[in-house]
Amino acid sequence: MVASSTIQLPSVESALALAGYQEENLKVLARQTGATVVLRGQDLLISGTEKQIERCSDLVRALGDLWTRGKAVxxxxxxxxxxxxxxxxxxxxQALREDVLVxxxxxxxxxxxxxxQRQYIQAIRSHDLTFCIxxxxTGKTFLAAMLAVQxxxxNQFERLILTRPAVEAGERLGFLPGDLQQKINPYLRxxxxxxxxxxxxxxIPSLMERGVIEVAPLAYMRGRTxxxxxxxxxxxxxxxxxxMKMVLTRLGFRSRMVVTGDVTQTDLPSNQASGLAVAQRILQxxxxIAFCHLTQADVVRHPLVQRIVAAYETYEKNA
Structure with missing residues (x-):
């Protein structure tokens, strides 16, 4: 038997926050609960079986601390x-939503x-070395950088060092125009x-000149503590x-290191093992040392990105 229920939203802003861009969130609510969800002004109309309505209503209320404040869901x-x-x-x-990083x-x-993602953040806060794969x-680099800058x-640390190997899509630094900084900027964007x-x-330029922030390709870490x-x-x-062994053994006193990557997206030659995959086997x-694993369910970009990642994962499993 089809029934219906109405949730009255407190303002236009809360309705827009809940509905999302082009009412994408209403479609997600419908897919996840089986209910039919329609927004008319500030009234959220939910129809379906009693169980579907209950499930959808509970989900909407669980998001209430966001949309009631006009925070985009x-x-x-x-x-x-x-x-x-x-x-x-x-x-x-509730604790996840109250834990504002910066x-x-x-x-x-x-x-x-x-x-x-919260487990990842907690691992960074409590470990001197954290791997996130x-x-x-999924916010691997962004969250680490937020915590690092904070x-x-x-003044918890004197320096922030950001590095990555300059190997992508077959390119090498020597083929790029400009001086060293101009060469590495595309990789470190x-x-x-x-x-x-x-x-x-x-x-930022002043902080970099003083060495407070250093952004450099991985090769420049050799021989340093x-x-x-x-x-x-x-x-x-x-x-x-x-x-990988070289950079991990650079870790000095009163320092913290976060290593991020995606073992399914290596740009190394096909016969070359990934240092990240090897480190995971050796150090787990x-x-x-903390190892955190994020999945396509943790993708926080455009909803389409999550579906793209899921489609590729399915294809690679069946290949």
């Missing part, structure tokens, strides 16, 4: 809330969007983007085993 927010309801983790969901220069709050769009600005969220772009520094190694799947049981 994302697909990931919906899926995380549903997971919390299904596994009786609503208290943990506020950007524009005043936006940065926080974990999923339980696995997962597909594009730690730098609060994602790291810069994270810096710009928290630090005035005009101040990185004391009192927060180090992020990005795109670690493109390191060789020797490069070493005390004091």
């Amino acid at each position: 994302s697909t990931v927010d919906i899926l995380t809330a549903q997971h919390a309801l299904n596994t009786d983790r609503t208290e943990e969901l 506020r950007t220069r524009r005043g936006e709050e940065i926080r974990a969007k999923t339980f696995r 997962g597909p594009a769009g 730690a730098l600005l609060s 994602p790291l810069y983007d994270a810096l710009y969220e928290l630090i005035d772009p005009e101040k 990185l004391n009192n520094a927060f180090v992020i190694l990005d795109e670690a799947q493109n390191t060789t085993p020797a490069q 049981n070493v005390d004091g």
